Each structure stands twice: as C-alpha cells, then as structure tokens.
Amino acid sequence: MSAYDRLTARFARIGALGEAAGMLHWDASAMMPPGGGAARGEQLAALAGLRHDLLVSPEVSLDLGEATAPGAWEDANLALMRHAHLRATALPTALVEAVERANSACEKVWRNAKASADFAMVRPHLAEVVRLQREVAQGLGEALRMAPYDALMDGYQRGVTAADVEPVFDAYESWLAEALPRAEAIQARRGAALPLPGPFPVAAQRDLCRAMAQVVGLDFNHARLDESLHPFCGGTPTDVRITTFYDEANVAKALLGVLHETGHAMYERGLPEAFARQPVGEAAGMAAHESQSLIVEMQACRSDAFLDFLGTRLQASFGGDPAPYAAANLGKLWRRVERGFIRVDADEMTYPAHVILRFRLERAMIEGRLEVAELPEAWNAGLQKSLGITPPNDALGCLQDIHWHDGAFGYFPSYTLGAMAAAQLMAALRRAEPELDAQLARGEMARMMGWLRGHVHSQGARLGLQDLLRAATGKPLDPADFTAHLTARYLTD
Amino acid sequence: MSAYDRLTARFARIGALGEAAGMLHWDASAMMPPGGGAARGEQLAALAGLRHDLLVSPEVSLDLGEATAPGAWEDANLALMRHAHLRATALPTALVEAVERANSACEKVWRNAKASADFAMVRPHLAEVVRLQREVAQGLGEALRMAPYDALMDGYQRGVTAADVEPVFDAYESWLAEALPRAEAIQARRGAALPLPGPFPVAAQRDLCRAMAQVVGLDFNHARLDESLHPFCGGTPTDVRITTFYDEANVAKALLGVLHETGHAMYERGLPEAFARQPVGEAAGMAAHESQSLIVEMQACRSDAFLDFLGTRLQASFGGDPAPYAAANLGKLWRRVERGFIRVDADEMTYPAHVILRFRLERAMIEGRLEVAELPEAWNAGLQKSLGITPPNDALGCLQDIHWHDGAFGYFPSYTLGAMAAAQLMAALRRAEPELDAQLARGEMARMMGWLRGHVHSQGARLGLQDLLRAATGKPLDPADFTAHLTARYLTD
Structure with missing residues (x-):
C-alpha cells in the first residue's frame, strides 16, 4: 500500500465519521425527541474526538512526507489533506480546549444578553473569546503562512x-x-x-x-x-x-x-x-x-x-x-x-x-x-x-x-x-x-x-x-x- | 487516572459510537431515501471498524490486567469489559473476514433460493457458513472456556x-x-x-x-x-x-x-x-x-x-x-x-x-x-x-x-x-x-x-x-x- 493509498483510506474513515455526524446533526434538528439531547452530545463528541485523533496522528505526518499523487485530482486531494493536518496540529491542545470552554460559556450568556439587550452582560465573555481567537489566528497564520485574519477566513472558505x-x-x-x-x-x-x-x-x-x-x-x-x-x-x-x-x-x-x-x-x-x-x-x-x-x-x-x-x-x-x-x-x-x-x-x-x-x-x-x-x-x-x-x-x-x-x-x-x-x-x-x-x-x-x-x-x-x-x-x-x-x-x- | 477510569473512558467512547450506529440503523430503516444506502454502509463500517479497534487495542489488555473495581457494579462492568475484549480478540482477523464474506455471499443467494424454494441453490454457501461457524465456535469456546455452541449462544445471551x-x-x-x-x-x-x-x-x-x-x-x-x-x-x-x-x-x-x-x-x-x-x-x-x-x-x-x-x-x-x-x-x-x-x-x-x-x-x-x-x-x-x-x-x-x-x-x-x-x-x-x-x-x-x-x-x-x-x-x-x-x-x- 502506498503512502497516498494509506492516506486516502484514513481520510475515507474520517469522511465517513463526518457523514455520520452530519446525519446525527440533522436528526437532532428534525427528528430527535427533546430527551435525547444529552446522549446526542456524547455521540457527537465521540465522533469529533475520533476524527481529530485520526487527523493529527503522527502516521499522517509521515505519510504526507512520503506520498506522491498519481494525478491532478489526487494532487489536489493530497494538498487538502496536508492543509487539514496542518490546521489540526497547528494549535496546542490547551488552547483548543480553552477556546471550546470560552465559546460555550459566551454563547450561553449571549442568549440572555441578547434577550435583555444588555451588551455589558456578555462583554467580558466576548473579550475572552476574542483574546483566544487572536491566539488562534496567530497560531494558524504561522502554520499556514497566512495573515492571522486570513487564516480564520481560510477555515470557512479557502482561496x-x-x-x-x-x-x-x-x-x-x-x-x-x-x-x-x-x-x-x-x-x-x-x-x-x-x-x-x-x-x-x-x-x-x-x-x-x-x-x-x-x-x-x-x-x-x-x-x-x-x-x-x-x-x-x-x-x-x-x-x-x-x-x-x-x-x-x-x-x-x-x-x-x-x-x-x-x-x-x-x-x-x-x-x-x-x-x-x-x-x-x-x-x-x-x-x-x-x-x-x-x-x-x-x-x-x-x-x-x-x-x-x-x-x-x-x-x-x-x-x-x-x-x-x-x-x-x-x-x-x-x-x-x-x-x-x-x-x-x-x-x-x-x-x-x-x-x-x-x-x-x-x-x-x-x-x-x-x-x-x-x-x-x-x-x-x-x-x-x-x-x-x-x-x-x-x-x-x-x-x-x-x-x-x-x-x-x-x-x-x-x-x-x-x-x-x-x-x-x-x-x-x-x-x-x-x-x-x-x-x-x-x-x-x-x-x-x-x-x-x-x-x-x-x-x-x-x-x-x-x-x-x-x-x-x-x-x-x-x-x-x-x-x-x-x-x-x-x-x- | 486509574486503569479502571481509563477503561471506562474508552468504553464510553465505544458505547457512544455504538449509539451513533444505532441511530443510523434506525434512520436507514425509517427515514433514509433509497439512494443513501451505499454511503450509509460506509458510515456503519467505519463506526464498526473503530469500535473494534478501540476494543482490541493492547492498551485495553494492559489496563484489564491492572484494573481494580471500586464496587460491585464496577466489578461487573470490568468483567463485561474483559469478556468483550476476549470475544473481540479470540479470533484471527483472517477468520473474521472470511466469516463476513461467507455470510454476505450466502445471505444474497438465500434470498433467491427462498423465493424459488430451492435449497440446493444455497447449500454450498450455507455449508461454507457452517464450516466457518464451527471454527468461530471452537475459537471463542477456547478463549471463553465454554463449549463451542455455548460460546455462540453467549454472543446473544450471556449466562x-x-x-x-x-x-x-x-x-x-x-x-x-x-x-x-x-x-x-x-x-x-x-x-x-x-x-x-x-x-x-x-x-x-x-x-x-x-x-x-x-x-x-x-x-x-x-x-x-x-x-x-x-x-x-x-x-x-x-x-x-x-x-x-x-x-x-x-x-x-x-x-x-x-x-x-x-x-x-x-x-x-x-x-x-x-x-x-x-x-x-x-x-x-x-x-x-x-x-x-x-x-x-x-x-x-x-x-x-x-x-x-x-x-x-x-x-x-x-x-x-x-x-x-x-x-x-x-x-x-x-x-x-x-x-x-x-x-x-x-x-x-x-x-x-x-x-x-x-x-x-x-x-x-x-x-x-x-x-x-x-x-x-x-x-x-x-x-x-x-x-x-x-x-x-x-x-x-x-x-x-x-x-x-x-x-x-x-x-x-x-x-x-x-x-x-x-x-x-x-x-x-x-x-x-x-x-x-x-x-x-x-x-x-x-x-x-x-x-x-x-x-x-x-x-x-x-x-x-x-x-x-x-x-x-x-x-x-x-x-x-x-x-x-x-x-x-x-x-x-
């Protein structure tokens, strides 16, 4: 099995887990009874965690170093794999976890702040979110050789x-x-x-x-x-x-x-x-x-x-x-x-x-x-x-x-x-x-x-x-x- | 983190993947449009493969050797983890794959054989299935210290x-x-x-x-x-x-x-x-x-x-x-x-x-x-x-x-x-x-x-x-x- 084939097998698995998560998100919005929410959170967290583990594995790094693509599409695929691996490994785990905590806390407070039109209520939380996003943008920008804000845009729309x-x-x-x-x-x-x-x-x-x-x-x-x-x-x-x-x-x-x-x-x-x-x-x-x-x-x-x-x-x-x-x-x-x-x-x-x-x-x-x-x-x-x-x-x-x-x-x-x-x-x-x-x-x-x-x-x-x-x-x-x-x-x- | 806690964290992940698969099975029967079948197969195969990988990992074996349970329920949980690990590792991969191939082939032929009431049509396929199930029963029985047929029953109903x-x-x-x-x-x-x-x-x-x-x-x-x-x-x-x-x-x-x-x-x-x-x-x-x-x-x-x-x-x-x-x-x-x-x-x-x-x-x-x-x-x-x-x-x-x-x-x-x-x-x-x-x-x-x-x-x-x-x-x-x-x-x- 070539390095490229090993990578496509791994990314197929990552992709299948992503599809599974997509279906479970749809179900949560369109079908799930309210009592299923907590368990659904555990299921989605497990899928996200495993996708991340598969993506950041050192084997990916080794295979990316070695792989050659047999055609133009495969070459683009390989570049996207490299890009995804870079993005996933660019940030220290502690920062990623801090971001998740801060986002989740801010989002909860925001719902009340919006309902009562009270920006002061959410301000310290949003300030922490922004402080961390600056770090994220810096880290991603260095890894991807992009300006910090461009590195954030890149997460939604490449190119x-x-x-x-x-x-x-x-x-x-x-x-x-x-x-x-x-x-x-x-x-x-x-x-x-x-x-x-x-x-x-x-x-x-x-x-x-x-x-x-x-x-x-x-x-x-x-x-x-x-x-x-x-x-x-x-x-x-x-x-x-x-x-x-x-x-x-x-x-x-x-x-x-x-x-x-x-x-x-x-x-x-x-x-x-x-x-x-x-x-x-x-x-x-x-x-x-x-x-x-x-x-x-x-x-x-x-x-x-x-x-x-x-x-x-x-x-x-x-x-x-x-x-x-x-x-x-x-x-x-x-x-x-x-x-x-x-x-x-x-x-x-x-x-x-x-x-x-x-x-x-x-x-x-x-x-x-x-x-x-x-x-x-x-x-x-x-x-x-x-x-x-x-x-x-x-x-x-x-x-x-x-x-x-x-x-x-x-x-x-x-x-x-x-x-x-x-x-x-x-x-x-x-x-x-x-x-x-x-x-x-x-x-x-x-x-x-x-x-x-x-x-x-x-x-x-x-x-x-x-x-x-x-x-x-x-x-x-x-x-x-x-x-x-x-x-x-x-x-x- | 104790060995028991590492095991519960791992089995929680295995369990969450199992729940995700359960939901996708339900969706496939109750909601999915017919054209989604092939991708759903990939999604379920990825989930099954990852659950298996998590279950047979050598780390599980080490932790099972070391773990002690803090109470009666935890003790039963540990025994079931050991049992699941034993069942999952008892059989050589080549046998498991041969079983999957033979079952799948036989099941397909059986649909036609049943429709035309022609046992001869499926007989060689079923003979292969049975030959492999005898091996499976033998292997599981040895690992679990059970009679071969009991080891198969155990897969559906313990005790x-x-x-x-x-x-x-x-x-x-x-x-x-x-x-x-x-x-x-x-x-x-x-x-x-x-x-x-x-x-x-x-x-x-x-x-x-x-x-x-x-x-x-x-x-x-x-x-x-x-x-x-x-x-x-x-x-x-x-x-x-x-x-x-x-x-x-x-x-x-x-x-x-x-x-x-x-x-x-x-x-x-x-x-x-x-x-x-x-x-x-x-x-x-x-x-x-x-x-x-x-x-x-x-x-x-x-x-x-x-x-x-x-x-x-x-x-x-x-x-x-x-x-x-x-x-x-x-x-x-x-x-x-x-x-x-x-x-x-x-x-x-x-x-x-x-x-x-x-x-x-x-x-x-x-x-x-x-x-x-x-x-x-x-x-x-x-x-x-x-x-x-x-x-x-x-x-x-x-x-x-x-x-x-x-x-x-x-x-x-x-x-x-x-x-x-x-x-x-x-x-x-x-x-x-x-x-x-x-x-x-x-x-x-x-x-x-x-x-x-x-x-x-x-x-x-x-x-x-x-x-x-x-x-x-x-x-x-x-x-x-x-x-x-x-x-x-x-x-x-």
Whole structure:
C-alpha cells in the first residue's frame, strides 16, 4: 500500500465519521425527541474526538512526507489533506480546549444578553473569546503562512484573502451609497404590492415546496424534505436532508427557503462521486456553497421569468384571486429593498452592508485595532454610515448574531462573497445559455443546473474560491456582475 | 487516572459510537431515501471498524490486567469489559473476514433460493457458513472456556448454556404433545370469532398505537414512533425509536406490534443511567430483551383484563358494532392456536416447537453431528414429530429464516427463553401485585412497569440470564410458569 493509498483510506474513515455526524446533526434538528439531547452530545463528541485523533496522528505526518499523487485530482486531494493536518496540529491542545470552554460559556450568556439587550452582560465573555481567537489566528497564520485574519477566513472558505475582499467590499459600499436612494425612489413610484390572500395550509405548502425542489432538479431518491426550527441543508451527497419551517400566514418563508436550501442540496448532489469522503470531494467552501443557494433562490427563482411560472403554481395550490400571483406583484413582495437593523431579514441590496460592517469590525478585533468594549459604538457608527440608521439598542445591533459569541470569526464575508459569486456565475451562465429566461418561465432548470454541475459542483474542493471563479467565469471575484444584476432588478424603471 | 477510569473512558467512547450506529440503523430503516444506502454502509463500517479497534487495542489488555473495581457494579462492568475484549480478540482477523464474506455471499443467494424454494441453490454457501461457524465456535469456546455452541449462544445471551436449555426444551416438548390437541379441541368448541369490521384508517391507528404505548408507560419526550417495513425497537436509552407497519385491513398487526416494541423500549428506558454507554449499563441480552417485549405484549396486553380495556379503546377509535370488540372475541382473534409452517406467524403455544427444532439442528451442525446436506430432511422430520405437519417445500421449511444464512447460530433459543422468562417474571409479579388484573382492566400499568424496572431494567447487564431470573423470581429458568400460563389461557374451558 502506498503512502497516498494509506492516506486516502484514513481520510475515507474520517469522511465517513463526518457523514455520520452530519446525519446525527440533522436528526437532532428534525427528528430527535427533546430527551435525547444529552446522549446526542456524547455521540457527537465521540465522533469529533475520533476524527481529530485520526487527523493529527503522527502516521499522517509521515505519510504526507512520503506520498506522491498519481494525478491532478489526487494532487489536489493530497494538498487538502496536508492543509487539514496542518490546521489540526497547528494549535496546542490547551488552547483548543480553552477556546471550546470560552465559546460555550459566551454563547450561553449571549442568549440572555441578547434577550435583555444588555451588551455589558456578555462583554467580558466576548473579550475572552476574542483574546483566544487572536491566539488562534496567530497560531494558524504561522502554520499556514497566512495573515492571522486570513487564516480564520481560510477555515470557512479557502482561496480568498482579506486583501481580495477589501477592494470588492469598498467598491460595493460606494456603489450602494448612490444606488440605494435611487432604488427606494423607484420602489416608491411603483406603488404597494397586493398581499397574498392566505392562509396557506401546511400540507399544500409541503407539496408545493417538494414540487419546486424537483423543478430545480432535486431527486428525492437521494434527498428528504423535513421540518426544523432553523432551516438548513445537511446530510451527505447521496442522501441530502433539507429542512424548512411552515408558517400558514406566510408562504414565502418556506417556499423561498426551500428553493435556497435546494441550491445547497444540488451542490452536494453534484460533488464528484469518485472522491466521495475525500477532502477534494467536498464542497469548495462556505462562500461557494452560498453562491449555489443564492444563484437558485435569488438569481433564478426571484427573476421575473421564474416568478411568472411560480405564480401560476402558487395560484394552482392555494386558489383565490389570481391578481396577487402575477409576477410583477410577487416581485414587489419578494424583492423589496429596505434599510433595516437585522442582517437575516435584509434584502439582497442592503445585505452586503451588514456583512461589510461585520467584516471590518471582526478583522479589526482580530488584528488588535478594536477592543470588545468599543464594539457597540463602532457598530452603530458603521451602520449609520452605510445605511443611515442607528440601532435603538444592542439587541438590534451588535448582539443580533450568534457568530462571534460562539467564536466564529472570518465566516461573515462568505455570505456576500456567495451573493457576488452567484451573480458572476449567473452572468457567465447567461452568456452560455441565452435562452435562460425562456426556460425559467417554463420552470425548466435542467440546462442551468447542468452548467452549474459542470462548472462548480463536479469540481469539488479542487480549487479555492478565486480559482474556481476564474475557471468558471474567466475572472476572479468581481462585484460588477452583482451590481449589474441589482441595477437591472432595482434601478430600472 | 486509574486503569479502571481509563477503561471506562474508552468504553464510553465505544458505547457512544455504538449509539451513533444505532441511530443510523434506525434512520436507514425509517427515514433514509433509497439512494443513501451505499454511503450509509460506509458510515456503519467505519463506526464498526473503530469500535473494534478501540476494543482490541493492547492498551485495553494492559489496563484489564491492572484494573481494580471500586464496587460491585464496577466489578461487573470490568468483567463485561474483559469478556468483550476476549470475544473481540479470540479470533484471527483472517477468520473474521472470511466469516463476513461467507455470510454476505450466502445471505444474497438465500434470498433467491427462498423465493424459488430451492435449497440446493444455497447449500454450498450455507455449508461454507457452517464450516466457518464451527471454527468461530471452537475459537471463542477456547478463549471463553465454554463449549463451542455455548460460546455462540453467549454472543446473544450471556449466562445460560445449552445444558440449561436442553431439559427445559425437552420438558416443553413433552407437555406440548399432550396439550396441543386439547387446546385445539377447546378452541373448536368455543366457536369462530367475529371479524373486526375495518378498514382502520392509518391516522387513527397511529393515534391509538401512540396512546397505547403511553399506557404502557412510554414517555415521548424520550421516544419516537415511526414506520418501517420490519418493525423494531432501536435508538438509545434516552431516545428510543420504535417502528411499526400499518395495514388498513388489520389493526392487530400494528397495535400488538407496537405493544411488543414498547416492551423493548421500556427496558431500554429503564437501564441504569449511571452506567450509560458502559457494558454493565446495557440490557442483559436478547432473551432478557424478548422477555420484556413478551411480558407486555403476550402476558399483560393479551390478558382478558387488558383486552377488556383495549376493546373499549378500539371501539372508540374505529366505531361501529361493539360486539367484535368484546374481550372474549378479541381473545378468540388474537390468541388462536394453529399448527403452521412459519415461525414468525406462530402463536405462543406452538412457537417454542419452531425454536426447539432450530436449536437442536443448529447445535448439531455446530457440533458436527449434522451436515448441511442433511438439513431439509432433518427439518421436515423434526416438524412432523413436534407439530405433526411436513412443509410442502423448503421455502416453508429450512429456508424460511434469514438467521443461519447470515451466520447467526445460537440466536434462536433467545425467543423461547424470552417467552418462558416472561411467564416466570409475570408469575412473580402477580405474587407481588395480587390486584394486577384489576389494574390491567383499567389500563393501569404503572405498578407492573415499576416492578419490572426494579427487578429487570435497572439491573442492566449486571447479571446473566439465570442469575437475573434467580434474583427476580427466586429460581433459575423454569418452564412451569410458562406451561401454567398456557394452561390457564388455552386449556381451561
């Protein structure tokens, strides 16, 4: 057995344990009775511990030193193994354990702090989390030869740095300052939307969501659609589990949510089977993943063409007056621009402002240019500058997201990198498929999904984000396609 | 850290991996889309492989040599760890792999052989399985200082030997020869049962099954009831997963099946929490487990008293003429004695005859007194002797069960040991609870389940079967309580 073969056997085991953990996470959210939580924690901890043990073993180090790859894919696989081993061994166990303790303590206090809009309550805990994340970033950065903040970003999305992101985000911010008031004025001129009648019985919503996931291309021989409080896409590439949450008063929540999760699911389904449970067979990262949910939900399914198709299906499912289901009205309802305090409720035009704010603040915290005590003020000033609004309290400001309070630094950019990558991929796809809108208007997505499978899904983790975009679209990350998309959708009367 | 503490930490990990595998098995039967099968196989194989690696490690051997237990439970735990390590290390890897290959190959061929009632098709495969099981039994027997067949039985139920079982089975067979014709005559005199009207809509069956599981005492904060082709009880002690299969034409199938699985579930729920994920915190074995499903389903829930309660609930659920739901009529329907070819369809009186036949044949095969080629003839002669019927073909004879064709030898006795243990426990329980029938007639099972929790569930795997029965009932396995139960139910006019 060659060193490379020993490594693939070991990583197949690590991958299988990861798949098992993925299934147990899904079960915990969608199926598990409340009393199963403690035991589930033990099961997941055992799986995580064994994966770590398998990854950091000295044998891996020896085999990595010796292994040669028989081809380009195998070479990329080997590089990813080396990368994973480096990340897993870069930090002393004492630091990793301190991080876990601090994150867990902070996250618990944060829930109460957010509920009572009291930043002071969580401040010392968050300060400890940040102090440790600085150490983590330093340690990972040295091992990976990256800047500290880049090493944290790398944990969520390989192949893109803060230096890549910064000019892109700056350009977007400048564009938005000018575009947002114009979009608001146009929106005001267009007038109010007709509300959808409702109520929308859960059984009919479930059938419609399932049918729309199939329209996107999801094969339920390899997928399930269930319910959970927080919708997500989990499971494994041959057995994808998406969830949603039905609200009888609001059909958009589940329907657009399922289309979003189906985009994620299609990515998993299209990953290269020949490298299942190998590092190179995984998705390319969080931004890449978000690009696939957003190209389906935001680019394709909220387009005029698809809304035309979707309105007919909605009317068929729920009956009543057809007028509110006209594409133009659905567009007014589901493509509404609004300056708000809450990121997760934001529209696609203002969403990046929320992300850019967080990117700057978290980077400053990791690089020691911002202290946790200064966070609320910096947050409020930043939001005032970009959206012209100031949160009335920290629950609507710097306490709103779990991420930092659970130790996740470097994740936020992925959302907007995903949105921009989605627009960039869509522009390339439209060049290859000039008839795309006609297809979408008929609910035909096979050619679109085929293009994505070829250019993104089937590439696995072979390429980092910038290289993936270069190969698929001919250029690295470029906000121009995203602003062009927004211009067409929101700035054209 | 003491050697004992190192061992408990390791076995906790092994236990957590076992729980994870249990959940994934449940998911595979109740939830998984068909396309997930191959990946699930990889996940389960990885978990099994890691559990084995953790169990056979030389460190376990060293710690077992050094460890001392701080109390009686810990001492039993240590003995079970030693036992598990011995079983896992007794056989050479080459033999274990040969067994897996042979079982898997034979099981596949058996499906076709059974479908075409062609024993010759599977004969060479089964001969190879038996040849290897003889080696396994030999190897395990030497390591455990047991007779070869006993070492196989030990894999399913500790603490009972073929020498214990043989006189019990012989006595039952003699009793049955005389009792069966009498039971048939009495049954004939009682006349035919009124059929239950039906159909029984699935939603109403589901509600009733859930309610009846709660009557037995199942807490759905720690349990789920779902559907699968082959009903079973899986999951973990704080998160039990039972399944059933609804047939709108036949309510008994799901209802009595759920009561059976709930008996298993209550055993899991009552296992000692202080030893969760430790060997001594597990159930005492397959016969002990079957005793708990059968004491609920057969002893309690098919009693006249409980059928009275159940009939009222059935009528409330499904309406129509109340006459078929009278306890006496339900008794005629659900306690019908009948000589048949198929074990899984057998009533409680003839079921042991099927098991005794298999016990004798499999023991003879393992001990080299019977060759596979002679099996069909020996089977047919045995069934003719005990039940007076001869299978018209091998699909209704020696091809009916998967067990041997999948390498499971020593399992069959557990079914009847469980039925007898259930009767023996019920007799002791009735001495402690003279008002039991009045409680059952009101659908009250709390005192019954409390007694079982104290005498069986909370004992975990501390005792082998014979010792468990001695502690709970004052005597080792004794078929007299079982035949007394059958006499009262089937031989009393």
